[in-house]
Amino acid sequence: MIEKPAKGVTRRQLLLSSATTVAMGAAATAKAATIAGTPQWVPFDHNGPLHYDTPGWQYFTDEQAREVEAIVEQLIPADELSVSGKDAGCAVFIDRQLAGEYGTFARLYQEGPFQPGTAMQGDQSPLNPRQRYTLGLAGLTKYCQANFKKPFSGLGAEQRDATLAGLEKGTIALDGIDSPLFFQQVLGNTMEGFFADPIYGGNRDMVSWKLIGFPGARYDYRDYIGLHNQKLDLVPLSIVGSSAWTQKG
Amino acid sequence: MKASLSMCAGVLGLAIGYAHAGTGADSYNLVEKGRYLATLGDCTACHTLPGKPLFSGGVVLDTPFGKLLGANITPDPVHGIGRWSFEDFQNVMSKGHSPGDKRLYGAMPFTAYTKVSREDNQALWAYLQTVDPSDNAVETNQLPFPFNVRASLIGWNLLNFTQGEYQPDPQKSAQWNRGAYLVQGLGHCGTCHTPKNLTGGDKNGQFLQGANLQGWVAPDLTANNHSGIGSWRPEDIVQYLKTGANRFDVASGPMAEEVEHSSQHWQDEDLMAVAVYLKDFANPAEVPKPLAANDPTMKAGQAIYADRCSACHISKGQGVEGLFPTLANAPLVNNADASSMIRVVLSGSRAGATDAAPTAPAMPSFGWNLSDDNVAAVVTYVRNSWGNAAAPVTSSEVKNLREQLQVK
Incomplete structure (x- = not known):
């Protein structure tokens, strides 16, 4: 129904056509391509995220998952404000992201040359997120075993904090990966998991949205535009739904 | 130059004059009339597969009794109707008999086409002669036993078929009669919109009052104010069909x-005639009481509607003209049968694309992120809000339709 356009315009054609256009001046009418027909439509088609309802770890081994859960628990501890990063599902979120296209930076240019850039230039690492986790977790386990005879998950809160602080500052070196790079990777993904839509595995029960009063992924606030200085008390809404949808009684 | 042009015109005029005298008919106009009549009858719906030669048949009709396929009606002598005479064609249209006294199934809507005038059938026949022959072989009858025995149709016809051309009602205007002729005849609106009896025949006492087929609701087309098109002006009907x-x-x-x-592709005056006729179809509505707004299902449905539906259909069901259907005071929403509503929520839906409105907006599927309970609640809410009132929907209805649709 829709014909593929011919191969790109050559330089010669472009020069010729622009010359013609100039020659013809304002009287020239552009012939735009007309596309008729409608794109394919399939019943039940949807663009939902991968793995959102698949149980079990999709990328991590059980051992890796245990360590990541210990890290996210330390980064976001349970307190009077919220449950911990672990209980909010941040490790599940990270696992799902690594299993998907993000894990291999499928959408980023990842061919060399790789050179250490300036701070302004941001991340210049050749490693993709999967490699960062695999190398970082292995290095961390090796470091903890060497110094405490335990994996990171076996450490107490103070040792965990000290270790993470050492990674952040680069005072603890890891085999195979720059330790601040690994730390920033995990910290960033943990925050994403804590605040992202629950459909991606984290932010369980919209815990962070309730914490900050974010009403969720709503399309449209037209009905609320006129309501100034009023508490709306909107029940947060995820792509997977809302507690308000459950029939009460 | 001028002289030679006018001479050409003269010769042409002469030629047309001879053709007319020779065949007794202006064949060009007759064929063009037939082409338009074939559009009115939507013959392609059953007789042309997308991408296949015109009228070469093979479109599958899933009837409650089994499969029937649209025949090859090109002039091919072996696989089409190339050996038929006009009288054979007239018998198909008016009696449902094809050559060899073969009785046709009601899927070929001869119960409607019997109303078509002999004159119109002649034009249709003239047009069908001009179609390219196709040797596509189609086994039309793929019904299981005993329905595949065509003799069973003798009884069916006794029950369900009244033969005869449309007889104008002298009490009504020419426009009304044209509308009636189109709706009852070639338009064969009742084929989908009239409820069916157990044998699949039309319940003519309930003409155009709406029916369910292939998991869709064909809505009530009477001027019933609740679930029919009583609130539509004739111009609205024309715009919808156009x-x-x-x-x-x-x-x-x-x-x-x-x-x-x-x-x-219908001419505007034909669409207006249809509208005038349909609007004259009084049918008093029985309006049920809507569910109370504080009913627990309604509360849940309201929340789902606000979160999932209101972005397009607007918070009070207003919709957006030409893009998103109005759900407030909506006849289809008030239909006793909620199948179409459940279906579009589950699987999504695509509007038709026409020359006048080529966008074909689509509704996304909510089958993946609304549970059966959710769908039941939100459909129930819509059916009982903003002037609507209709029976609530249960989650088992949703479950059944979901299974039925996903098998296909």
Whole structure:
């Protein structure tokens, strides 16, 4: 129904056509391509995220998952404000992201040359997120075993904090990966998991949205535009739904 | 130059004069008339597969009794109707008998086409002669036993068929009669919109009062104010049939196909005649009481509607003209049968694309992120809000339809 356009315009054609256009001046009418027909439509088609309802770890081994859960628990501890990063599902979120296209930076240019850039230039690492986790977790386990005879998950809160602080500052070196790079990777993904839509595995029960009063992924606030200085008390809404949808009684 | 042109015209005029005298008919006009009549009858719906030669048949009709296929009606002598005479064709249209006294199944809507005038059938026949022959072989009868025995149709015809051309009602205007002729005849609106009896025949006492087929609801077309088109002005009906959308609704499902293939090409005066006729179809409504707004299902449905539906259909069901159907005071929403509503929520839906309105807006599928309970609650809420009142929907209805649709 829709014909593929011919191969790109050559330089010669472009020069010729622009010359013609100039020659013809304002009287020239552009012939735009007309596309008729409608794109394919399939019943039940949807663009939902991968793995959102698949149980079990999709990328991590059980051992890796245990360590990541210990890290996210330390980064976001349970307190009077919220449950911990672990209980909010941040490790599940990270696992799902690594299993998907993000894990291999499928959408980023990842061919060399790789050179250490300036701070302004941001991340210049050749490693993709999967490699960062695999190398970082292995290095961390090796470091903890060497110094405490335990994996990171076996450490107490103070040792965990000290270790993470050492990674952040680069005072603890890891085999195979720059330790601040690994730390920033995990910290960033943990925050994403804590605040992202629950459909991606984290932010369980919209815990962070309730914490900050974010009403969720709503399309449209037209009905609320006129309501100034009023508490709306909107029940947060995820792509997977809302507690308000459950029939009460 | 001028002289030679006028001479040409003179010769041409002479030639036409001879043709007329020779065949007794202006064959060009007759064929063009037949082409338009074939559009009115939407013959392609059953007789042309997308991408295949015109009228070469093979479109599958899933009837409650089994499969029937649209025949090859090209002039091919072996696989088409090339050996038929006009009288053979007239018998098909008016009696449902094809040559060899073979009785046709009601899927070929001869119960409607019997109303078509002999004169119109002659034009149709003339047009069908001009179609390219196709040697596509089609086994039309794929019904299981005993329905595949065509003799069973003798009884069926006794029950369900009244033969005869449309007889104008002298009490009504010419426009009304044209509308009636089109709706009852070639338009064969009742084939989908009239409830069926157990044998699949029309319940003529309930003409155009709406029916369910292939998991869709063909809505009530009477002027019933609740679930019919009583609130539509004739102009609204014309716009709907011409463009696929009006200020209330958007054609979807089989109706979208009908609009795309057929009614968008109808002449405006024919569409207006149809509208005038349909609006004259008084049918008093029995309006049930809506569910109370504080009913727990309604509360849950309201929350789902606000979060999932209101972005397009607007918070009070207003919709957006030409794009998103109005759900407030909407006849289709008030239909006793909620199948179409459940279906479009589960699987999504695509509107028809017409020359006048080529956008073909689509509704996304919510089957993946609304549970059966959610769908039941939100459909129940819509059916009992903003002036609507209709029976609530249960989650088992949703479950059944979901299974039925996903098998296909």
